[in-house]
Amino acid sequence: MTPEPDMIDLFVIGGGINGAGVARDAAGRGLKVVLCEKDDLAQGTSSRSGKLVHGGLRYLEYYEFRLVREALIEREVLLRAAPHIIWPMRFVLPHSPQDRPAWLVRLGLFLYDHLGGRKTLPGTRTLDLRRDPEGAPLLDQYHKGFEYSDCWVDDARLVVLNAVGAAEKGATVLTRTACASARRENGAWTVQTRSIATGETRVFRARCVVNCAGPWVSDVINNVTGANSARKVRLVKGSHIIVPKWWSGQQAYLVQNHDKRVIFINPYEGDLALIGTTDIPWDDRAEDVAISDAEVDYLLAAVNRYFKEKLRPSDVLHSYSGVRPLFDDGQGNPSAVTRDYVFDLDATGGAPLLNVFGGKITTFRELAERGMRKLRGVFPQMGGDWTDEAPLPGGEIANADFESFLNLLRELHPWMPRPLVVHYARLYGARTKDVVAGAMNMAGLGRHFGGTLYEAEARYLVAREWAQTPEDILMRRTKHYLHLTPAEQRAFADWFTRSDLAQAA
Numbered sequence: 482m483t484p485e486p487d488m489i490d491l492f493v494i495g496g497g498i499n500g501a502g503v504a505r506d507a508a509g510r511g512l513k514v515v516l517c518e519k520d521d522l523a524q525g526t527s528s529r530s531g532k533l534v535h536g537g538l539r540y541l542e543y544y545e546f547r548l549v550r551e552a553l554i555e556r557e558v559l560l561r562a563a564p565h566i567i568w569p570m571r572f573v574l575p576h577s578p579q580d581r582p583a584w585l586v587r588l589g590l591f592l593y594d595h596l597g598g599r600k601t602l603p604g605t606r607t608l609d610l611r612r613d614p615e616g617a618p619l620l621d622q623y624h625k626g627f628e629y630s631d632c633w634v635d636d637a638r639l640v641v642l643n644a645v646g647a648a649e650k651g652a653t654v655l656t657r658t659a660c661a662s663a664r665r666e667n668g669a670w671t672v673q674t675r676s677i678a679t680g681e682t683r684v685f686r687a688r689c690v691v692n693c694a695g696p697w698v699s700d701v702i703n704n705v706t707g708a709n710s711a712r713k714v715r716l717v718k719g720s721h722i723i724v725p726k727w728w729s730g731q732q733a734y735l736v737q738n739h740d741k742r743v744i745f746i747n748p749y750e751g752d753l754a755l756i757g758t759t760d761i762p763w764d765d766r767a768e769d770v771a772i773s774d775a776e777v778d779y780l781l782a783a784v785n786r787y788f789k790e791k792l793r794p795s796d797v798l799h800s801y802s803g804v805r806p807l808f809d810d811g812q813g814n815p816s817a818v819t820r821d822y823v824f825d826l827d828a829t830g831g832a833p834l835l836n837v838f839g840g841k842i843t844t845f846r847e848l849a850e851r852g853m854r855k856l857r858g859v860f861p862q863m864g865g866d867w868t869d870e871a872p873l874p875g876g877e878i879a880n881a882d883f884e885s886f887l888n889l890l891r892e893l894h895p896w897m898p899r900p901l902v903v904h905y906a907r908l909y910g911a912r913t914k915d916v917v918a919g920a921m922n923m924a925g926l927g928r929h930f931g932g933t934l935y936e937a938e939a940r941y942l943v944a945r946e947w948a949q950t951p952e953d954i955l956m957r958r959t960k961h962y963l964h965l966t967p968a969e970q971r972a973f974a975d976w977f978t979r980s981d982l983a984q985a986a
């Protein structure tokens with residue numbers, strides 16, 4: 482006999498930042514939620530971003546005031562919610578008179594400082610690049626500069642923490658499980674999922690489906706739900722390169738290129754620098770996105786135009802590319818396409834489908850909140866907005882004061898080397914105790930694989946964060962892949978595949 486399908490309120494397709502954010506918000510309102518991701522959490526665009534929680538200074542030139550204001554306000558909301566994975570960063574903008582006049586840059590920064598939401602982040606200051614230390618690595622021709630604030634975020638961990646938060650509020654999180662079909666039947670959805678590993682299928686009956694499939698949003702509309710939408714997604718590739726960091730200090734740089742695009746040069750993972758991004762129309766499958774030699778040359782040329790140190794392609798240690806799932810507003814220039822998000826609510830037959838187009842890492846929480854408000858008619862009994870004051874898992878840190886929290890953690894674990902305490906504090910925040918799991922000395926953390934990777938962390942990630950493969954652990958739950966040698970990574974993968982963890986996953 483076929484088992485009765487599971488009855489739920491909300492079925493969310495896509496475990497990127499938007500799907501995970503919607504699942505957490507909805508579960509916290511008391512709804513019965515399933516979140517379904519065909520790959521690993523954040524394996525799509527949400528682990529391939531520029532990793533900034535930012536207002537988007539350059540969007541002001543496109544008059545996107547509402548988006549910039551909302552994003553600026555979100556910076557401090559998110560900083561309070563997850564001070565372990567989000568932190569303030571100062572950006573140095575050397576002024577290049579050929580590209581934009583100084584008054585325009587100053588006006589943009591004035592608006593940025595005053596459009597809203599800035600309470601704790603310091604405002605803009607003007608720099609004399611010939612005298613201030615931030616100017617030291619720059620070519621002598623750059624005399625004047627500006628320095629302003631935005632925030633850094635570990636994008637993949639932000640997704641996972643939302644999924645953990647959703648699960649803690651009762652949501653079911655299915656990874657490596659595709660939503661194979663969704664059909665309207667008798668005023669509700671019949672949704673079928675398929676496990677990528679085993680092919681096993683499962684059926685749910687859901688009152689409502691939210692399509693947060695990012696670059697695959699139209700694919701899901703057309704091929705999974707069989708519905709229609711007049712709206713379209715515009716895919717735009719963006720790539721980043723990772724090189725050894727060559728300047729001193731924790732400040733990032735933002736340089737203007739000849740084509741008027743801006744390139745971020747950010748300190749990354751201690752002794753590395755993350756440089757990006759590009760904006761290139763993408764018509765192929767989102768899964769196949771990869772950096773081209775021309776993009777590497779473009780990014781290096783932008784850096785070399787400003788810095789004394791000259792970078793070459795051989796300096797590039799790693800790279801990654803992602804596809805922006807932008808709402809197609811008909812703009813020709815990919816850089817000019819809106820970065821704002823748009824909802825498309827199709828309530829045919831009393832079983833709503835909410836499609837999400839666009840949306841940034843920065844605005845995921847607002848997007849989820851607004852999306853849920855749109856569904857109030859479907860779920861009149863659900864709870865109100867709640868995420869603006871709620872910490873994300875691990876973010877339960879007194880006064881969001883990360884430095885005091887770190888000191889406390891060091892006192893609690895005096896036997897741990899400082900780099901390891903910092904690593905745990907940054908990734909797991911107040912959940913560090915669950916990673917350490919009662920260990921009283923280094924031996925208690927189990928096998929050491931190199932860098933700051935110990936067995937205890939791998940076990941935590943499989944048990945609590947849906948990690949299933951060595952790559953999930955090395956690349957998305959953590960960034961150990963940047964710090965372990967290829968031989969150490971192979972040894973970890975061998976151990977993982979032969980250990981009980983591979984079975985548990």
Ligand SMILES: Cc1cc2nc3c(=O)[nH]c(=O)nc-3n(C[C@H](O)[C@H](O)[C@H](O)COP(=O)(O)OP(=O)(O)OC[C@H]3O[C@@H](n4cnc5c(N)ncnc54)[C@H](O)[C@@H]3O)c2cc1C
Binds near residue numbers: 495499532693705841
């Ligand atoms: C180069 C670049 C730089 C960026 N920089 C920034 C930045 O600095 N700050 C910022 O705020 N934003 C930035 N963004 C934007 C941001 O990364 C994206 O807007 C955001 O990650 C999109 O999230 P998403 O959840 O919509 O999509 P995704 O993260 O792609 O998630 C969609 C998920 O749906 C899943 N899926 C698809 N079909 C199915 C199915 N049938 N069943 C189950 N699952 C399915 C996919 O596997 C995927 O994981 C950047 C984007 C790019 C590309």
